[in-house]
Amino acid sequence: MLRPESNADAAFRNEVRDWLATHAPDALRHRTFRPLPIEGMPWYRALSQRGWIAPHWPRAHGGMGASAVQQVILMEEMARAGTPDFPTQGLNHIGPLLIARGTPAQQQRHLPAILSGDAIWCQGYSEPGAGSDLSSLRTRAEVRGGPDGDRLVINGHKIWTTWGHHADWMFALVRTTTAGKPQHGITFVLIDMKTPGIRRRPIRTIAGDDEFAEVFFDDVVVPLDNIVGEIDKGWQVATAVLSEERLRIGSPAQALRALERLRMMLRATPADRVPPSVHEAAALVEVEVETLIAAYLEAAEAAEQGIAADSSYLKLLATDAVHQLLDLVQRVAGPAAALRDPVRRGEDLLDATEMFLQARRLGIYGGSSEVQRNIIATRVLGLPVAGAKS
Amino acid sequence: MNAEHSASLRMIAESAADAAASFGGPVRARRVHEGEPVWEPATWKAISQLGWLAIAVPESAGGLQLGAPALCVVAEEGGRALLAPPLTMGMAAGAVLAEAGEIAAPTLRALIEGLAHVVLVDAVESADANLAAHFVPDGDAAAHWLVACGLGHEFSARLLDPGAPGVALTVRHAVDGSRLADLHVGRATWTDAPQVLSGIAGEAVWRHGRHLAWLGDAAYLCGLMDAALALALDYLRLRRQFGVPIGSFQALQHRAAACHVDVTATRALVHEAARATSTRKEGWAAAAAMHRASAAALRVTKEVVQFHGAIGFADEHDAGLYLRRAMTIGARHAGAALAVLQCR
Numbered sequence: 001m002l003r004p005e006s007n008a009d010a011a012f013r014n015e016v017r018d019w020l021a022t023h024a025p026d027a028l029r030h031r032t033f034r035p036l037p038i039e040g041m042p043w044y045r046a047l048s049q050r051g052w053i054a055p056h057w058p059r060a061h062g063g064m065g066a067s068a069v070q071q072v073i074l075m076e077e078m079a080r081a082g083t084p085d086f087p088t089q090g091l092n093h094i095g096p097l098l099i100a101r102g103t104p105a106q107q108q109r110h111l112p113a114i115l116s117g118d119a120i121w122c123q124g125y126s127e128p129g130a131g132s133d134l135s136s137l138r139t140r141a142e143v144r145g146g147p148d149g150d151r152l153v154i155n156g157h158k159i160w161t162t163w164g165h166h167a168d169w170m171f172a173l174v175r176t177t178t179a180g181k182p183q184h185g186i187t188f189v190l191i192d193m194k195t196p197g198i199r200r201r202p203i204r205t206i207a208g209d210d211e212f213a214e215v216f217f218d219d220v221v222v223p224l225d226n227i228v229g230e231i232d233k234g235w236q237v238a239t240a241v242l243s244e245e246r247l248r249i250g251s252p253a254q255a256l257r258a259l260e261r262l263r264m265m266l267r268a269t270p271a272d273r274v275p276p277s278v279h280e281a282a283a284l285v286e287v288e289v290e291t292l293i294a295a296y297l298e299a300a301e302a303a304e305q306g307i308a309a310d311s312s313y314l315k316l317l318a319t320d321a322v323h324q325l326l327d328l329v330q331r332v333a334g335p336a337a338a339l340r341d342p343v344r345r346g347e348d349l350l351d352a353t354e355m356f357l358q359a360r361r362l363g364i365y366g367g368s369s370e371v372q373r374n375i376i377a378t379r380v381l382g383l384p385v386a387g388a389k390s
Numbered sequence: 391m392n393a394e395h396s397a398s399l400r401m402i403a404e405s406a407a408d409a410a411a412s413f414g415g416p417v418r419a420r421r422v423h424e425g426e427p428v429w430e431p432a433t434w435k436a437i438s439q440l441g442w443l444a445i446a447v448p449e450s451a452g453g454l455q456l457g458a459p460a461l462c463v464v465a466e467e468g469g470r471a472l473l474a475p476p477l478t479m480g481m482a483a484g485a486v487l488a489e490a491g492e493i494a495a496p497t498l499r500a501l502i503e504g505l506a507h508v509v510l511v512d513a514v515e516s517a518d519a520n521l522a523a524h525f526v527p528d529g530d531a532a533a534h535w536l537v538a539c540g541l542g543h544e545f546s547a548r549l550l551d552p553g554a555p556g557v558a559l560t561v562r563h564a565v566d567g568s569r570l571a572d573l574h575v576g577r578a579t580w581t582d583a584p585q586v587l588s589g590i591a592g593e594a595v596w597r598h599g600r601h602l603a604w605l606g607d608a609a610y611l612c613g614l615m616d617a618a619l620a621l622a623l624d625y626l627r628l629r630r631q632f633g634v635p636i637g638s639f640q641a642l643q644h645r646a647a648a649c650h651v652d653v654t655a656t657r658a659l660v661h662e663a664a665r666a667t668s669t670r671k672e673g674w675a676a677a678a679a680m681h682r683a684s685a686a687a688l689r690v691t692k693e694v695v696q697f698h699g700a701i702g703f704a705d706e707h708d709a710g711l712y713l714r715r716a717m718t719i720g721a722r723h724a725g726a727a728l729a730v731l732q733c734r
Binding site: 002003004280283284286287290291292293294295297298301305307310313316317320370372373374376377378380381382383384385386387 | 393396623626627634635637638639640642643644646647648650651654655656658659661662663665666669671675678681682727730731
């Protein structure tokens with residue numbers, strides 16, 4: 001971060017660094033993939049008890065209410081210490097969404113469990129036939145009478161559900177009405193994954209981990225209380241905290257992790273085995289990381305002050321920075337660039353392929369880079385929508 | 391503090407935008423392209439009356455002491471208007487002259503009162519012990535030259551009158567129509583010239599001036615590429631081929647979006663780098679900002695020409711004004727890329 005730190009911020013950085021040095025478990029450092037819940041959730045709970053699990057949440061809801069600068073300090077120090085990724089659907093998506101749109105009962109039931117790590121969440125948006133064209137989704141939910149009154153009965157199929165096989169809860173978009181515009185008739189619903197009728201199957205990624213899953217619904221009964229917002233109006237709910245979500249998904253956290261990988265690879269490789277052009281590119285790529293941090297600070301501080309700012313470009317910027325960094329890791333690694341398994345050397349991890357392959361997801365999930373560019377072109381730059389009458 | 395910081399800068403930006411548009415604009419930039427000088431007394435005087443040339447000068451030296459963030463905001467609006475007068479150089483020269491002691495005080499006054507332009511010049515000693523400097527932007531418009539030579543304890547900066555005997559000036563044209571001066575100074579003239587900065591401390595002042603020039607021109611390029619992209623977006627919405635506006639084609643939409651990412655992100659970096667002045671990161675931050683801004687400005691303005699098709703390639707269209715200006719400003723600070731590699 002280029003921003004000069006206030007005394008309080010500098011003290012916070014030292015506090016974070018010291019605490020991570022003594023508390024972050026060695027076995028979890030520099031993991032590429034999220035540790036399985038049994039391994040990773042104790043660390044999640046430790047951070048939660050320290051009060052640092054939800055820097056971006058308001059204090060009133062149990063978050064840290066951290067400034068943008070403090071958020072970046074946390075990201076930088078966690079990247080340096082090599083602490084692992086968490087399941088983020090609770091902290092970054094449904095948590096802020098319930099804070100904005102949930103009923104008090106929904107907030108009381110779910111927010112504390114997200115903070116404490118008692119509930120892992122997944123996002124049920126994509127379907128086999130509905131990816132970039134999300135509003136064409138077809139998982140059906142019908143309101144039916146039951147012994148205790150009305151409830152939703154869900155049938156269908158979600159896919160590419162990150163951590164769907166580990167999640168306790170899913171927030172999902174389901175179709176309650178088929179007439180009218182595709183965005184109409186979608187309902188936003190919270191589903192307990194222990195409900196009878198749910199089957200899940202993990203899906204292996206090209207990086208070799210089981211990052212996502214497919215989830216099948218067969219007459220899954222969900223109480224109407226689990227609907228967020230109004231029935232048929234879930235699209236508005238899902239997009240209500242879009243700019244907040246764009247901040248999270250475009251944060252510099254992943255780029256800082258990738259930069260750490262590059263530094264470790266450079267430390268381990270004799271300088272004369274790396275072409276000068278690669279050394280040069282490795283120095284210049286730090287400009288891209290600082291650019292991303294500057295862009296994040298600008299957007300997050302605008303949000304803090306309630307000023308409308310464009311955050312739709314952050315994900316593209318972040319994805320590009322991570323990809324540049326990991327391309328460079330490959331170039332520095334030389335002949336080791338083909339090695340499947342990372343090598344531990346002292347405290348460092350030499351990984352040429354794991355994060356490189358994992359990072360392919362960045363341009364795909366949460367709205368592919370192509371969809372992001374469509375959105376910028378038509379909604380930010382005001383270019384005409386293809387096929388529209390003009 | 392952040393809210394205050396951004397609110398006061400927004401106010402400066404708003405007033406700067408109006409003023410820059412009145413002194414600049416594509417029509418004026420075209421006149422420079424066609425041979426008119428970038429500097430003329432009335433505009434320079436008017437610019438000085440806004441306080442811009444004193445923006446990075448301490449209050450104790452008669453300046454506004456608004457710092458690098460304000461300097462960048464003003465320069466950005468200058469770039470948006472394709473402002474031709476050498477504003478960034480003037481602002482940086484003011485900051486350096488303010489630290490250059492009593493001998494330099496009249497020169498500083500002449501600058502901030504809008505009576506004269508002052509350029510900062512890095513010279514090298516040639517084999518015959520004379521001094522030479524090349525490609526000095528708008529050097530022919532300057533009444534005073536502050537010329538630096540040497541490193542560390544050997545560093546020395548002296549005030550030179552470009553019309554004095556023993557000083558030879560030759561002028562070439564830059565691609566945007568502005569002028570680049572080559573300077574040759576005889577040994578005797580150099581040693582007779584008043585020394586206003588010297589040694590390690592003087593070199594630090596000089597470096598700070600260079601950083602301000604990088605930040606200012608980086609911000610200028612942010613404004614420039616934003617304006618160039620706006621021009622292209624208007625065209626993409628208006629121009630029809632195959633029965634539809636060409637801006638509805640995804641191939642062009644995605645490239646316009648990429649330009650938008652480039653412009654917005656570079657701007658964020660430049661303004662963040664400006665906040666790092668007077669910290670140990672000042673040099674790297676300013677170099678990084680300049681390096682990224684010149685690269686991004688070239689990427690964006692080349693795309694802007696391409697978005698326009700044949701008319702963009704025609705000299706009569708403004709797209710070329712933006713590209714040629716971006717080329718000129720970027721070339722001026724080619725050393726920034728090297729500094730990114732060296733100073734972290």
